[in-house]
Amino acid sequence: MNNLVLAFVGGLTPLLIGFIWYSDKALGKAWKKEIGFVDDGSQPTGLGKIFLFSYLFGVLIMFFIPSVVIHQFHMVSTLNGTEGFGQEGSVVQQFYQDFVQQYGGKFRTFKHGVLHGTIAALFFVLPIIGLNAIFEKKTFKYIFIHVGYWAFTLAIMGGLACQFYTINH
Numbered sequence: 001m002n003n004l005v006l007a008f009v010g011g012l013t014p015l016l017i018g019f020i021w022y023s024d025k026a027l028g029k030a031w032k033k034e035i036g037f038v039d040d041g042s043q044p045t046g047l048g049k050i051f052l053f054s055y056l057f058g059v060l061i062m063f064f065i066p067s068v069v070i071h072q073f074h075m076v077s078t079l080n081g082t083e084g085f086g087q088e089g090s091v092v093q094q095f096y097q098d099f100v101q102q103y104g105g106k107f108r109t110f111k112h113g114v115l116h117g118t119i120a121a122l123f124f125v126l127p128i129i130g131l132n133a134i135f136e137k138k139t140f141k142y143i144f145i146h147v148g149y150w151a152f153t154l155a156i157m158g159g160l161a162c163q164f165y166t167i168n169h
Contacts, residue, residue, distance in 0.1 A: 003066075003165055010160045011059030014153050015051065021149045034142040062157055066165045069116035069158040071107055075099060076167060100167065110159035117158025121151035 022028045032039075067073050075096065084090030126147045133143045 006160065006164050007059055007062045010062035010065075010157055011055055013157050013160070014058040014061065015054045017153045017156065018054065018149065021152070027145050027148075030141065031145050034139060034145065061154075062161070065117065065120075065154070065157045066161045068120050069113045069161050070165060070167070072100065072104055072167055104167065108162050110163045113158035113160065113162030114155040115158075116162075117154035117156070118151050120158070121147060121154045125150040125154070 020026055022031055031037075067077075079085045079092060079096055082092050084092040085096065087093055126143075129146050129150070130143050133139075133146075
């Protein structure tokens with residue numbers, strides 16, 4: 001799958017999971033209680049803007065997630081800028097091509113991406129949401145509702161990235 005297509009399709013993941021996660025049939029009622037939401041019966045406004053930005057932020061995350069879940073991505077980062085990298089026939093380019101041929105598929109499974117997406121949520125998202133929540137005097141329940149959402153979302157996005165992302169130079 002083309003990486004750009006993956007970013008734009010995978011960018012829907014936070015929005016789609018959010019529809020379910022924050023619905024009243026899942027954790028929506030608990031979340032609304034935690035934020036002090038009062039249903040006055042009026043129709044929400046600005047949903048188009050909310051959904052548009054949710055999607056755009058999801059696309060940005062999907063562009064970033066391969067660098068978190070795909071180990072081979074770091075080889076490109078390490079060699080980028082090295083003299084000869086990207087030049088057919090150079091020693092460094094041959095080294096890179098040999099590396100990708102031998103190890104390019106290692107740890108490139110949906111399951112592995114899920115693992116690293118979940119790790120990213122626990123060691124990156126949890127502290128960020130936790131810090132914000134503490135200063136906003138929110139409860140641990142509030143933190144775990146959001147971190148749970150991001151753990152599940154990043155797990156799926158990580159799985160998609162590992163399964164379908166291609167490393168090109």
